Amino acid sequence: MRRNTEAHRSPTRREYVKYGGTVLFGGLLAGCTGDSTSDAEPANAENQTQTAGTEPAATTAEGGSYTVSMSPVGEVTFESPPETVFTRLTHHADMAFALGRGDGVTAMHAPDYYDALWNQFVERLPGVSLDWSGLYSSWEPTKEKLYELDNDVHLADPASVFQLGSWSMADIEEIRDTISPWFGNSLSDRHQDPPTEWADRYQYYGLWEQFEKVAQAFKEEARFRALDSVRQEMLNTFADGLPAASERPTVVMVGASDLEQDIYAYTLDNPGFLTAHTRPLGPHDAFDGTVESGSTVDFETLLEADPDVMLFLGGMQPGTSMPDLRSTLESHPVGSEITAVKNGRLHPQGARYQGPILNLFQLEMTAKQLYPEQFGTWPTYEDGPYPEIPEDEQLFDRQRVADVINGNVGDE
Structure with missing residues (x-):
């Protein structure tokens, strides 16, 4: 030292x-220069x-x-x-x-x-x-x-x-x-x-x-531009395919921890990069401003919100069992009454502190989880790596992203 x-x-x-x-x-x-966003950044800035x-x-x-x-x-x-x-x-x-x-x-x-x-x-x-x-x-x-x-x-x-x-x-x-x-x-x-x-x-x-x-x-500006173009293509796909606001689902996001203990809830559209994968997709937050992001909720609060879809942060971490989470909710006298549980719309997420690579994957997976009719079905996830999506249903080019990470940027 x-x-x-x-x-x-x-x-x-x-x-x-x-x-x-x-x-x-x-x-x-x-x-602090004039090219930045401020804390008055629009909710859909991403x-x-x-x-x-x-x-x-x-x-x-x-x-x-x-x-x-x-x-x-x-x-x-x-x-x-x-x-x-x-x-x-x-x-x-x-x-x-x-x-x-x-x-x-x-x-x-x-x-x-x-x-x-x-x-x-x-x-x-x-x-x-x-x-x-x-x-x-x-x-x-x-x-x-x-x-x-x-x-x-x-x-x-x-x-x-x-x-x-x-x-x-x-x-x-x-x-x-x-x-x-x-x-x-x-x-x-x-x-x-x-x-x-x-x-x-x-x-x-x-x-x-x-x-x-x-x-x-x-x-590494060339790498940035190449990856940003992949993201822009996906955002263009969303812009062309998102249903009208009145037809979008209500959603809650919670931590994939022990649901019998503390259930941490997170909002979907607040400013900041933690919502960089949900805000562009414009779902309705089932809590509708009644729950502060990061606070704990109980089953009764979840039922009162009654979301169409539930997303579980950390649900794809190898130490997390999505089957167990589903079973806990399906067998709970209150949790089983939630619309998302009844309809089997309980999906894993990755992490809130996402960088660009995780953001690309989470944009794709969240789009499929929320809007399967528009962007293709998200398979029921049990365990293991990110599901293999048929190539014609992928929302971004995996090989292109891999090439950029490995330094093969190619023509821009």
Whole structure:
């Protein structure tokens, strides 16, 4: 582990960053430019067409360095693309994976759990592999561990790390100055209020807006454009095929935990990237604003909402049994009366903290779960990897996505 006296050492192999005169974490407004969304972002923002190239490109400086801006850290000037990557949350780990840096990730929250979950989806990408098992579990990272990992970039939100309460502003700045920059945004998840230290510089991004900035930091803009075009094609399919609002189902999303204990409920259309796979599809939230996202509910509350469809977060994680969840509801005197249970419309989901790759899969699966007549039937899921969907019923090209992850971008 480095000593603090190394604060002014020469750059290591990464020769990673210069700050180009930008004041970070100070009193100036850093990283807030006019091209962003605000917390008044429309509820369907993830469904708006985002043309490749509309986000400002990375600025090239002297000597081949380049500068990218990300709230809340402001402008960061990279000497070369990062190779090793610290992450906390899976939306950032998935971004690194999508850009061909999956093997460079050294830390993430609950790595074994999410390695198993992500691999349920990666199974359907030919020639692509992913191994996050055994990484440092970084939900509450220590400064000492970050020195030990010595990453080229901390793809994590310093405001979110500061919220943990165990980090000071001096700690945040020390890691930035002596190891490598922070470059991430997590409070866009549900447009959380930032700590007061960041209140005048925080802005919110859609999932793919942030992914574009991360791609710029890694000099992988072509990969971003290729994957974004896959998403745009799917969104166009939805725009052409979604039924009228009056014909759409009512839906609830709950955690796939022990239904006899705490049932955590989540909303479907609140601003933020946690709903990047449900908001574009426009279902009706069966709770209709009566339940706060992340709160607990009971069977009586579920029956009162009486959804047409129930979605279970984490339902595709190998440690979760969808047959057991269905059995619990079908045998419960109250749960069995819910319309979704009666009609067998109980479906698994992946994770809320989705990056671009999981987002593509979750857009497809949710479209089929909610609108089988329009987008094809979702098979009854028991266990194992993401179901094999007949090629003519797939809503995005698996081989195309696999090629991009593997670096074969091709003609754009």
